[in-house]
Amino acid sequence: MAAVGRFLAAVTLAAALSPGTGTDQVPVLAWSTESSLWAPDAAPPVGRILTAEQLSSYLKPALDRGPKTVLLFLQDKLSVEDFTVYGAPYGNKQENAFSNLQKALETSPSSLVLPAVDWHATSSLLSSLQQQTGKRPLYVHQLTIHELRLNASVPSLLVVHLPYTSSSIMMPAKEALTGNDNIIGEVLQTLKSEGVPFLAILTASRPSKITQDGPMMVLGPSRQLLASRDEGESEARGSYPPLAYNQTEDKACILFWAAGIHISKGGTPVDLTNRTFGPGAIVDVGSSTCENETATLVLEYDNIEKLGRVRIVFKMSNRLYKVSGKWWFTLDQVEVYLDNDRASFNVTQVYAPAMYSYHCKRVAQDEVASSILPWSSSTRLWDVIFDDFQIQGFGVKGMHFSYASDCAGFFTPAIWMGLLTTLLMVFILTYGLHMITNLKTMDHFDDPKGPSISVPQTE
Incomplete structure (x- = not known):
């Protein structure tokens, strides 16, 4: 039976038979480019939770006889239920969060699946690998790993951190797991292309809590990180897919989406949403361009009522920042043409990592949008509004957005209200303490034992 089949069978039984499933154990997966590192029956019986010593004994043969390059994919949270809920090994790959x-x-010639390991053992796995390899861990990123010069004869311990969040406010669990799986695929592909033999281990520091009743649903349009889309998400964001510019017939290089597009100059804004997305779209993106460091999305409309010919241009750039060692993309300029009239907005607040998309609830030239499209005297008569705006110009894979960098600020109205209320309570408490510490007693009291006052009586 294939490794995947053994793994899914093991995790399914582990989820049903192991005590405390999902609360005190995490899976550990190991595979290597070299064969015969583990016996075919090396996996423990289903239902047994391995300790730190037992985990070390299972990994020891591969560390002793396997490749010198050890690659640890360390996720924040992971449980066997993640594989049973979000994995679809024999179905559509788009529904499978673990395809890579x-x-x-x-x-892989050799693989080992340990469905249930005590999370205290996995949280200390990095220090254990450091002791066994005699090397300090080197934290790498999927975008910079190709810059490393690895020597197959020299031991090295590489660590790739995989974030995970189960909060539907920040990111649906399936979205996060799919993104982490894409990172794993990119790192492995880089090592294979360079011909570096390796031993890879995937585990997590803590178990996750999986709760799912029915289909996965996305709550609200804000902070929707569109690594994959399902029916629930389509209903939440709209019934139409994002607009894509294909540099080749089978590969998109720019994705764009908005819940509403309204343009005008000195009049009532005209809605261009249905003309841009869905079956009634008439927009032309043929003038768009894609390069490694620059991308331009051009939306052209003909014969729009009250506007005439409309042209919207998004100019983006992709730069490497040496301080962080990462590529970041920025939306530098937005230009709007109405026949012979032109409005140009020099944008400074739209940026995200190169492999991410950018999302904002509202992008417009007004105070509500926090001047994302900066106001100027030359554009004061223009109304340019994008509701639920999302764009990605680099690192596009398929027809789905990558993780989104959201424009939402940290200090929301609720946070400001809580801060002001706290400051008011602190002021009242400080004033009360000040009054108590300044209380003074009377300097003189009447002596009850002194002579009483006598009033003479006259006849």
């Missing part, structure tokens, strides 16, 4: 991981297990 399953492919790695299927094609």
Whole structure:
């Protein structure tokens, strides 16, 4: 049976039979480019939770005889239920959050699956690997790993941190797991292309809590990180897919989406949403361009009522910042043409990591949008509004947005209200303490034992 089949069978039984499933254990997956590192029956019986010593004994043969390059994918949270809920090994790959991981297990000469390991053991796995390899861990990123010069004969311990959040406010669990799986695929592909033999280990520091009743739903349009889309998400964001500019017939290089597009100059804004997305779209994106460091999305409309010919241009750039060692993309300029009239907005607040998309609830030239499209005297008559705006000009894979960098500020009205209320209570408490410490007693009291006052009586 293939490694994936053994793994899914093991995790399913582990979820049903192991005590405390999902609360005190995490899975550990290991695979290597070299064969015969583990016996076919090396996996423990289903239902047994391995301790730190037992985990070390299972990994020891691969560390002793396997490749010198050890690659640890360390996720914040992971449980066996993640694989049973979000994995679809024999179905559509779009519904499977672990397609790259399953492919790695299927094609690796040696693999080991430990469905249930005490999370205290996995949280200290990095220090244990450091002791066994004699090397300090080197934290790497999927975008910079190709810059490393690895020597197959020299031991090295590489660590790739995989974030995970189960909060539907920040990111749906399936979205996060899919993104982490894409990171795993990119790192493995880089090592294979350079011909570096390796031993890879995937685990987490703590178990996650999986709760799912029915289909996964996305709550609200804000902070929707569109690594994948399902029916619930389509209903939440709209019934139409994002607008894509394809540099080739089968590969998109720019994605754009908005819940509403309204443009005008000195009049009532005209809605261009249905003309841009869905079956009634008439927009032309043929003038758009894609390069490694620059991208331009051009939306052209003909014969729009009250406006005539409309042209909207988004100019983006992709730069490497040496301080952080990462590529970031920025939306530098937005230009709007109405026949012979032109409005140009020099944008400074739209940026995100190169592999991410950018999302904002509202992008417009007004105070509500926090001047994302900066106001100027030359554009004061223009109304340019994008509701639920999302764009990605680099690192596009398929027809789905990557993780989104959101424009939402940290200090929301609720946070400001809480801060002001706290300051008011602190002021009242300080004033009360000040009054108590300044109380003074009377300097003189009447002596009750003194002579009483006598009033003479006259006849």
